[in-house]
Amino acid sequence: MxxxxxxxxxxxxxxxxxxxxxxxxxxxxxxxxxxxxxxxxxxxxxxxxxxxxxxxxxxxxxxxxxxxxxxxxxxxxxxxxxxxxxxxxxxxxxxxxxxxxxxxxxxxxxxxxxxxxxxxxxxxxxxxxxxxxxxxxxxxxxxxxxxxxxxxxxxxxTTVVLAYDSEKVTNPPKTWDELTAWIKANPGRFAYNTPGTGGAGDSFARTAVYNFMDQEAITSDDTKWEDSWGKGFEYLKSLHQYMYKSGGSIVYPNKNQGTLDLLNQGEIDMCPNWADMVLSQRADGTLKDTIKITQIEPALTGSxxxxxxxxxxxxxxxxxxxxxxxxxxxxxxxxxxxxxxxxxxxxxxxxxxxxxxxxNLDVNNFRIMSIGDLSTDFNQRWDNEIGALG
Structure with a gap:
C-alpha cells in the first residue's frame, strides 16, 4: 500500500x-x-x-x-x-x-x-x-x-436517503409530498448541504427539480433541459424559509458531513445523506444509534x-x-x-x-441520475437563486 x-x-x-x-x-x-x-x-x-x-x-x-x-x-x-x-x-x-x-x-x-x-x-x-x-x-x-x-x-x-432521529421522528415521510408537509410543519428542523459541496445536498436539490420534468431528463446532459428547471427551483425557493437556522439566519451547511453533524448533535431532526455514510458512521459509533434511514417516493437519487x-x-x-x-x-x-x-x-x-x-436498499429500484456537465450549471443556478436568498 x-x-x-x-x-x-x-x-x-x-x-x-x-x-x-x-x-x-x-x-x-x-x-x-x-x-x-x-x-x-x-x-x-x-x-x-x-x-x-x-x-x-x-x-x-x-x-x-x-x-x-x-x-x-x-x-x-x-x-x-x-x-x-x-x-x-x-x-x-x-x-x-x-x-x-x-x-x-x-x-x-x-x-x-x-x-x-x-x-x-x-x-x-x-x-x-x-x-x-x-x-x-x-x-x-x-x-x-x-x-x-x-x-x-x-x-x-450508493444512494442518498433521508437520515432522521427516530427519537424525534416516529413516523418518517414516505413520499415527497409527505416530506414537504413535514418540513413546513417543523420549521428549522431540516437541512440539506450546499449542492456544490457534497452529493447529498446535490441529490436533494436535483431530485426536487427533476421531479417536475420528464423521466428521460434524469440521464441526459442535453442543455435543452435547463429550460425546464424553473418549476423545481420555485419549489426550492418555497422551502427556503423552513430550513435550518443559526443565529436567526437560514444556513445551508457545507458538505455532507455538515448536515450529518447537525443531526447527530440534535440541531435538526432530518436531512438527506448518503446511506453508506450514515451506516458506516453508525457502525463505528460516531453516530447515535437512534439515527435511522428511509427512502421516499419518488426516490432521492443514487448512482x-x-x-x-x-x-x-x-x-x-x-x-x-x-x-x-x-x-x-x-x-x-x-x-x-x-x-x-x-x-x-x-x-x-x-x-x-x-x-x-x-x-433493504434494492439497487434494482435505484433512481439513477447522470447529467454530466449540466451539474455545473445546476449548482451555479442554485447558488444564484437559492443560496443567495439569505
Missing part, C-alpha cells in the same frame, strides 16, 4: 502534466512499472479519503490473496477530491485526444456524472466493449450503467460506481482480472463492511451482520 508521501508524489506528478498529454503516458510518475512488467495493472480512482482507504485494502487483498495473486499486481493511483486543477476525466480525455497508446490507464473507477462527462468528450468507444466471458462474476449482477452500458461494469451502489477499461491502456487482461475480483464475494463483503457500500451481488453470499439496513 502506498504511503501518504508517495500519494502526494503521484498527485504532484499528475498535476504537473499538461492538459494535452495528461498523466497517462507509459512510465509516468503515477506508479506504473517503467520496466513494462506485464503483471502490473494501473488502477485509477478518485473520491474522499475513506474511499482511498477501502481501495488500499482491496488492492492489497487482490495482490496477496485473490486467485490472481502472483499473476497480476495492481498499482493504485488515487486522486483525492478537490486536489489539483485537472480532474481524472480531464486526464482521460486529454490522453485519448492526444492519441496516446499503451498508457498506464489500465482500469478506471468512474461515478455516473464523471462517466457521462468523459463519454461526452471522447465517446464510449474510448473504452473496451466488455466481454462477459472475462467477467464471470458479473453473471449475477443485474445493475446496468445508464451511460456506456456495454462498456462500463457497475461494482457497487453506481463503475469500472471501465480504456482502449489506450497497457494491460487489458489484468484489468479484466481486477474487474472480476471486484464482483467476488470477498471484495463485495469488504466494500460492505469497510464503507457500507450497497453490494451488487446476491447478499445471501456475504456476511451482512450489522449492515441489515443495506439489504
Amino acid at each position: 502506498k504511503s501518504k508521501r508517495f500519494l502526494a508524489m503521484v498527485l504532484a506528478g499528475c498535476m504537473a502534466a499538461t492538459a494535452l498529454t495528461g498523466c497517462g503516458s507509459s512510465g509516468s510518475s503515477s506508479g506504473s512499472d517503467s520496466s513494462g512488467d506485464a503483471k502490473t495493472v494501473s488502477l485509477w480512482a478518485t473520491g474522499s479519503d475513506n474511499v482511498r482507504e477501502v481501495y488500499e485494502t482491496l488492492v492489497d487483498d487482490f495482490n496477496k490473496n485473490s486467485e490472481y495473486a502472483g499473476k497480476y499486481e495492481v498499482k493504485l493511483n488515487f486522486m483525492l477530491n478537490g486536489t489539483g486543477t485537472q480532474t481524472l476525466t480531464d486526464m482521460l480525455a486529454s490522453a485519448k485526444k492526444a492519441n496516446q497508446e499503451n498508457t498506464d490507464y489500465d482500469i478506471v473507477d468512474l461515478g455516473g456524472d464523471d462517466l457521462s462527462k468523459v463519454v461526452s468528450q471522447i465517446g464510449e468507444d474510448a473504452f473496451v466493449k466488455l466481454d462477459s466471458s472475462k467477467v464471470p462474476n458479473a453473471a449475477g449482477v443485474s445493475a446496468k450503467s445508464s451511460v456506456a452500458t456495454d462498456y462500463a461494469q457497475p461494482f457497487r451502489g 453506481f460506481q463503475s469500472l471501465v477499461i480504456p482502449t489506450f491502456g497497457s494491460n487489458t487482461d489484468g484489468a479484466y482480472a481486477f474487474m472480476n475480483y471486484m464482483l467476488s464475494d470477498k471484495a463485495q463483503e469488504l466494500l460492505v463492511h469497510d464503507m457500507a457500500a450497497i453490494p451488487l451481488i446476491d447478499t445471501s453470499k456475504i456476511d451482512m451482520t450489522g449492515f441489515e439496513d443495506v439489504e
Whole structure:
C-alpha cells in the first residue's frame, strides 16, 4: 500500500502534466512499472479519503490473496477530491485526444456524472466493449450503467436517503409530498448541504427539480433541459424559509458531513445523506444509534460506481482480472463492511451482520441520475437563486 508521501508524489506528478498529454503516458510518475512488467495493472480512482482507504485494502487483498495473486499486481493511483486543477476525466480525455497508446490507464473507477462527462468528450468507444466471458462474476449482477452500458461494469451502489432521529421522528415521510408537509410543519428542523459541496445536498436539490420534468431528463446532459428547471427551483425557493437556522439566519451547511453533524448533535431532526455514510458512521459509533434511514417516493437519487477499461491502456487482461475480483464475494463483503457500500451481488453470499439496513436498499429500484456537465450549471443556478436568498 502506498504511503501518504508517495500519494502526494503521484498527485504532484499528475498535476504537473499538461492538459494535452495528461498523466497517462507509459512510465509516468503515477506508479506504473517503467520496466513494462506485464503483471502490473494501473488502477485509477478518485473520491474522499475513506474511499482511498477501502481501495488500499482491496488492492492489497487482490495482490496477496485473490486467485490472481502472483499473476497480476495492481498499482493504485488515487486522486483525492478537490486536489489539483485537472480532474481524472480531464486526464482521460486529454490522453485519448492526444492519441496516446499503451498508457498506464489500465482500469478506471468512474461515478455516473464523471462517466457521462468523459463519454461526452471522447465517446464510449474510448473504452473496451466488455466481454462477459472475462467477467464471470458479473453473471449475477443485474445493475446496468445508464451511460456506456456495454462498456462500463457497475461494482457497487450508493444512494442518498433521508437520515432522521427516530427519537424525534416516529413516523418518517414516505413520499415527497409527505416530506414537504413535514418540513413546513417543523420549521428549522431540516437541512440539506450546499449542492456544490457534497452529493447529498446535490441529490436533494436535483431530485426536487427533476421531479417536475420528464423521466428521460434524469440521464441526459442535453442543455435543452435547463429550460425546464424553473418549476423545481420555485419549489426550492418555497422551502427556503423552513430550513435550518443559526443565529436567526437560514444556513445551508457545507458538505455532507455538515448536515450529518447537525443531526447527530440534535440541531435538526432530518436531512438527506448518503446511506453508506450514515451506516458506516453508525457502525463505528460516531453516530447515535437512534439515527435511522428511509427512502421516499419518488426516490432521492443514487448512482453506481463503475469500472471501465480504456482502449489506450497497457494491460487489458489484468484489468479484466481486477474487474472480476471486484464482483467476488470477498471484495463485495469488504466494500460492505469497510464503507457500507450497497453490494451488487446476491447478499445471501456475504456476511451482512450489522449492515441489515443495506439489504433493504434494492439497487434494482435505484433512481439513477447522470447529467454530466449540466451539474455545473445546476449548482451555479442554485447558488444564484437559492443560496443567495439569505
